[in-house]
Amino acid sequence: MEPGVGLALQSRAAGFVSDRRRSALYGGEGRARIGSWRVADPAAIPAKAAVRAGGSKPVAPLRAKKSSGGHGTLHNSVDEALLLKRKSEEVLFYLNGRCIYLVGMMGSGKSTVGKIMSEVLGYSFFDSDKLVEQAVGIPSVAQIFKVHSEAFFRDNESSVLRDLSSMRRLVVATGGGAVIRPVNWKHMKKGLSVWLDVPLEALARRIAKVGTASRPLLDQPSGDPYTMAFSKLSMLAEKRGDAYANADVRVSLEEIASKQGHDDVSKLTPTDIAIESLHKIESFVIEHTVDNPVGDSQADSHVQRIQTL
Ligand SMILES: Nc1ncnc2c1ncn2[C@@H]1O[C@H](COP(=O)(O)OP(=O)(O)O)[C@@H](O)[C@H]1O
Numbered sequence: 001m002e003p004g005v006g007l008a009l010q011s012r013a014a015g016f017v018s019d020r021r022r023s024a025l026y027g028g029e030g031r032a033r034i035g036s037w038r039v040a041d042p043a044a045i046p047a048k049a050a051v052r053a054g055g056s057k058p059v060a061p062l063r064a065k066k067s068s069g070g071h072g073t074l075h076n077s078v079d080e081a082l083l084l085k086r087k088s089e090e091v092l093f094y095l096n097g098r099c100i101y102l103v104g105m106m107g108s109g110k111s112t113v114g115k116i117m118s119e120v121l122g123y124s125f126f127d128s129d130k131l132v133e134q135a136v137g138i139p140s141v142a143q144i145f146k147v148h149s150e151a152f153f154r155d156n157e158s159s160v161l162r163d164l165s166s167m168r169r170l171v172v173a174t175g176g177g178a179v180i181r182p183v184n185w186k187h188m189k190k191g192l193s194v195w196l197d198v199p200l201e202a203l204a205r206r207i208a209k210v211g212t213a214s215r216p217l218l219d220q221p222s223g224d225p226y227t228m229a230f231s232k233l234s235m236l237a238e239k240r241g242d243a244y245a246n247a248d249v250r251v252s253l254e255e256i257a258s259k260q261g262h263d264d265v266s267k268l269t270p271t272d273i274a275i276e277s278l279h280k281i282e283s284f285v286i287e288h289t290v291d292n293p294v295g296d297s298q299a300d301s302h303v304q305r306i307q308t309l
């Protein structure tokens with residue numbers, strides 16, 4: 001099994017910093033029940049999104065810009081890294097070693113956000129697609145689909161999730177289709193599940209940017225990449241219905257963007273999303289403290305401590 005990602009918090013967090021108010025992250029809680037997907041006219045969506053994330057690659061170290069806005073950028077970077085760190089310390093107490101499973105459509109940022117979360121929590125990161133590739137001995141999901149079948153891939157995905165579910169202190173980026181099998185939920189419910197709910201337009205923009213070679217369900221021989229990705233994602237989302245809503249926690253990018261005063265989720269960085277995910281996890285665990293192995297009195301005193309910070 002692969003080790004944790006081992007990238008420095010500073011380099012990860014700093015590379016994904018945005019320049020709007022931090023406090024907006026914590027405005028209004030609310031647990032909506034339905035996702036943000038709606039089938040919009042793909043032609044109305046600008047083909048080029050401001051995609052700033054670097055996937056699993058290490059990102060540039062913390063650095064102030066030379067322009068007059070440089071100090072602001074540096075402060076924002078430090079602020080955001082500190083927020084992330086502090087939130088992770090609070091969440092760690094409640095997690096008590098439980099694993100975190102990220103679910104969501106292809107391209108929703110499970111790997112990108114998951115690596116940031118694992119880093120700050122001191123958890124190991126696993127990508128279930130990669131574990132299936134290792135288990136099967138075939139280097140890509142696309143090839144597994146081709147050489148075997150989707151059903152074969154799904155069986156292996158379930159085995160991988162079963163094996164992971166007996167472990168502790170992991171952040172797992174699941175494959176986008178893991179939610180369709182009830183048995184996978186049985187495994188994931190041993191930890192905490194987080195749905196990264198990203199509008200289809202944003203997903204299609206991301207996928208169009210990186211291509212569909214590694215995602216066989218979106219692969220297309222021809223056509224405009226954005227339009228094709230959007231149409232395939234829409235079909236999949238419809239087929240999957242409410243399956244993602246089984247997650248313990250829903251992190252809606254539209255909600256975060258709206259709290260921050262943005263009209264476009266592409267303004268959100270993976271760090272924004274990681275912070276919000278930790279925040280929602282904390283709220284969920286506090287709400288469900290009865291089932292939480294952390295004792296009530298301990299949790300209460302911790303809440304008091306947080307409130308005095
Ligand atoms: N918040 C974000 N904003 C813009 N692009 C992002 C964001 N999060 C992830 N990405 C990009 O989207 C693509 C898919 O992300 P990834 O983490 O691989 O998704 P998943 O694991 O859910 O399939 C990658 O190219 C990644 O860099």
Ligand SMILES: O=C(O)C1=C[C@@H](OP(=O)(O)O)[C@@H](O)[C@H](O)C1
Nearest residue numbers: 105106107141175176177215216
């Ligand atoms: O949504 C899906 O059915 C799939 C998502 C992919 O993972 P990502 O969500 O990491 O792209 C991968 O498991 C496979 O191509 C099938």
